[in-house]
Amino acid sequence: MIFGCMAMLGTFISTFATSIYFLYVSVGLITGIGFAGSYSPHPVQLARYFPRRFPLAWSVTKLGPGISLLILTSVVKICLSEYGWRGTFMITSAIIGNICVCGAVLRPLPKQRIGKDTDQEQNDTTYSVVSGTEDVPQSSNERTHCAYSLCRGYLYTCRNPRYLALLLSEFTLGMAYTAALIHLIPRANDAQIVTSQEEALLLPITGIASIIGRFGSGVLVHLKLLSAVPAYIASVFIIGTACFIPQLGDTFTGFVILSVLLGLGSGACFTLDIVCAREIVGPELVSFSFPLVFSLFGVGAVIGPPAAGRIFDVCQNYNEVYFCLGAMALFSGIIHIPGQLIVWCRIKRTKRTEEL
DSSP states (O other): OHHHHHHHHHHHHGGGOOSHHHHIIIIIIIIHHHHHHHHSHHHHHHHHHOSSSHHHHHHHHTHHHHHHHHHHHHHHHHHHHHHHHHHHHHHHHHHHTHHHHHHHHOOOOOHHHHHHHTTTOSOSSEEEOTTSSOEEEOOHHHHHHOHHHHHHHHHHHTTOHHHHHHHHHHHHHHHHHHHHHHTHHHHHHHHTOOOHHHHHHHHHHHHHHHHHHHHHHHHHHHTTSSOHHHHHHHHHHHHHHHHHOGGGGSSHHHHHHHHHHHHHHHHHHHHHHHHHHHHHHOGGGHHHHHHHHHHHHHHHHHHHHHHHHHHHHHHOOHHHHHHHHHHHHHHHHHTTHHHHHHHHHHHHHHHHHHHO
16 A cells, blocks of 8 residues: 555646656656556465466456556556646556555455464475475564575575576566557657557557456466466467567568557466466465566566667668567477476376386
């Protein structure tokens, strides 16, 4: 709730901006910190609410970004034309204020319910290291309130090579996807084959596809038809493949296909990244794993669009830009393959040992 108020305040004071540097502080700093602080706690709390059905519950909550991309794009355009950018900031701040209402609903569960729902996954005196082979003596109260325990938790979380691969993947994917989405409309304008009415449909189409990808991936993982990490790799490959097809930028139909693929791939991978983190590090260390995943993706999202713009300035062609973005997206998926192969080999070896 505190960070939600901070995000609302940063957006509201942007109404009185007199320079771009004012917006750097109000939107970039105050609102950015508010969004980051309000976004990180809710998957941790959701994992406590639904320890067994976390993939499905998380996919439902992740429908919000897809719906906002579908609806708010048109709403913001209408507000800009009717009330100007100052009025739009004011209206947006009121919408952001609903974060505080949602935060008020997140209540801590009784201790007995937590222990019952998680099948005693958490212990009051110990918690498992990422590898699952050793325990670190640490009381529950100390893990919550002691800075030393916090640093140790992050240390043991980052000892997992698969988790480090996920962090690198999130960073490069943040660069690739954010740049591909932001430069989608400029690419359509540069091609001069899309009318203003058709151009306005691209982001809503991406939002609809994102909704399908988010909910569909959560259902498939919940029903155990797919494992989280392989599904995440496949969704990242969808984004990379879409960026690698230059013909998609030749017609309006091609842009629609590109928007659909970006929406499906991003919707799935942005739902499964947290599920993958929980699967990799274990339920005991989820509170340490989630913030780093969000942070690395955010850093990539900041770097990606300007870097893509710089590539376009040099090449004067969006095909080369999207080739680079596609290569980064494919790299984000490829780095997970060795770790996943090792996991599959261990599972097969365990099954053979049990059969003997």
